[in-house]
Amino acid sequence: MTDTIFALATARGKAGIAVVRVSGPLALEAARALGVTGLKSRRVAFRQLVTDGEVLDSGLVLFFEQGASFTGDTVVEFQIHGGEAVVSALLKFLGTLPGLRLAGPGEFTRRALENGMLDLTQVEALADLIDSETEAQRRQAQRVLSGAIGQRAADWRRDLIRAAALIEATIDFADEDIPVNVIPEVCAIVDQLANAFQAEIEGSHGTERIRAGFEVAIIGAPNVGKSSLLNALVGRDAAITSSVAGTTRDVIEVRMDIGGLPVTLLDTAGLRDTDDEIEKIGVDRAKERARLADLRVLLLAPGDTVAPANVDIGDIVVWGKADLAPVPQGLSSVNGFGLDRLIEEIGQRLQRRVSGSGLLIRDRQRLAIARASESMVSAQRWLYSEDPSLELAAADIRSASYALDVLVGKIGVELLLDEIFSSFCIGK
Ligand code: GDP
Numbered sequence: 001m002t003d004t005i006f007a008l009a010t011a012r013g014k015a016g017i018a019v020v021r022v023s024g025p026l027a028l029e030a031a032r033a034l035g036v037t038g039l040k041s042r043r044v045a046f047r048q049l050v051t052d053g054e055v056l057d058s059g060l061v062l063f064f065e066q067g068a069s070f071t072g073d074t075v076v077e078f079q080i081h082g083g084e085a086v087v088s089a090l091l092k093f094l095g096t097l098p099g100l101r102l103a104g105p106g107e108f109t110r111r112a113l114e115n116g117m118l119d120l121t122q123v124e125a126l127a128d129l130i131d132s133e134t135e136a137q138r139r140q141a142q143r144v145l146s147g148a149i150g151q152r153a154a155d156w157r158r159d160l161i162r163a164a165a166l167i168e169a170t171i172d173f174a175d176e177d178i179p180v181n182v183i184p185e186v187c188a189i190v191d192q193l194a195n196a197f198q199a200e201i202e203g204s205h206g207t208e209r210i211r212a213g214f215e216v217a218i219i220g221a222p223n224v225g226k227s228s229l230l231n232a233l234v235g236r237d238a239a240i241t242s243s244v245a246g247t248t249r250d251v252i253e254v255r256m257d258i259g260g261l262p263v264t265l266l267d268t269a270g271l272r273d274t275d276d277e278i279e280k281i282g283v284d285r286a287k288e289r290a291r292l293a294d295l296r297v298l299l300l301a302p303g304d305t306v307a308p309a310n311v312d313i314g315d316i317v318v319w320g321k322a323d324l325a326p327v328p329q330g331l332s333s334v335n336g337f338g339l340d341r342l343i344e345e346i347g348q349r350l351q352r353r354v355s356g357s358g359l360l361i362r363d364r365q366r367l368a369i370a371r372a373s374e375s376m377v378s379a380q381r382w383l384y385s386e387d388p389s390l391e392l393a394a395a396d397i398r399s400a401s402y403a404l405d406v407l408v409g410k411i412g413v414e415l416l417l418d419e420i421f422s423s424f425c426i427g428k
Helices: 027-033 084-096 107-114 120-131 135-145 148-172 183-212 226-236 277-292 339-354 363-384 390-408 414-422
Strands: 004-008 015-023 043-051 054-064 075-082 100-102 214-220 242-244 252-258 261-267 295-300 316-319
Touching: 004 027, 004 084, 004 107, 015 027, 015 084, 015 107, 027 054, 027 075, 043 084, 054 084, 075 084, 084 100, 107 120, 107 414, 120 135, 120 148, 120 363, 120 390, 120 414, 135 148, 135 183, 135 261, 148 183, 148 390, 183 261, 183 339, 183 363, 183 390, 214 226, 214 277, 214 339, 226 252, 226 261, 226 295, 226 339, 252 339, 261 339, 295 339, 316 339, 363 390
Parallel strands: 004 100, 214 261, 214 295, 295 316
Antiparallel strands: 004 015, 015 075, 043 054, 054 075, 242 252, 252 261
């Protein structure tokens, strides 16, 4: 029999309400041990929790029958008052009940996976949703959590099975007259899947950016006002999610939310020509970092002209200190002129890069689709060859199917599970 596990599902610390979740065959027993009876599946009940004849707390109790809960187990959730002592008392009591134990990190979600309530891509999306800081991240995680990848994988699998069955029929009846030539239909399916997989891989560049964030570097000559611009942008936008120390002392990083996208602004203000060998390494590294950024904002002094060699296509060029010398593309960190327009411009440019982004949100998922894609390309080679081989094309179709099973976690993921769930905390 599976263990019954329990944990605090909400964050630790004082709060209006805390949720303690119990999942497993003994969940109802645990409720009964607290004097809670008469629960109906998927109904809320207001109850007192009583231990040793004394009221521990009162609150809402929810019961989900097996198969109808998040984990797929029988689940009872206690919504109690969110005081440290209240939560500790309930957890302590549950720990004394035979057959119950504290859940490990991510164990509720792991059960949901094992019980088929979520596929692996949904588990990954759930981790992303909980970690999401911006609107674009939330929306992306939500899309995958709803099962969109699993749905697509099921459609692709159905097509692969159809292609395999057509080939099977041809091979089985090789000695007889085949009623119809199946090759064109097989080719059509394989071509269409090859395109679909390719499109997913291409779309995944945007999703990766939404997940990991964009880097936007502010570049320009010393004293042109780069640090002031960074500070002004940061001061203006209340949506800074965190401020992290730069990885080198030459780059200052600030994480912001621009138009729902996670953006790390890089200020390379520390860049200056130097003879010091060690400092030079840092400066070179910072320059390289700015060069590799997703977008550069080149800040010029009033009256400067742009040397084309200094601007990449796609860079944003702005003139600073516009409070001193107003120009149309100007901005001022002192009076704030032009800052909103710059933020909007950055947002629009980044938005363009994520538009049309696909569904794959993890390297693992991308890898699985890349395998499926390779198999389709190989199948195309066998099918379109001068000397076509249906058997070998069928083998490729089978490997593509296998890759899709790996994608949704049906097979081949045992080794991955510990790693995936280690990023979850207890209670998830
Ligand atoms: P950086 O070396 O490019 O990072 O430049 P700083 O941000 O350190 O600014 C250099 C000098 O220009 C400082 O004295 C700032 O006060 C000044 N400065 C920066 N931005 C503006 C601006 O928009 N208007 C005015 N009038 N002065 C500015």
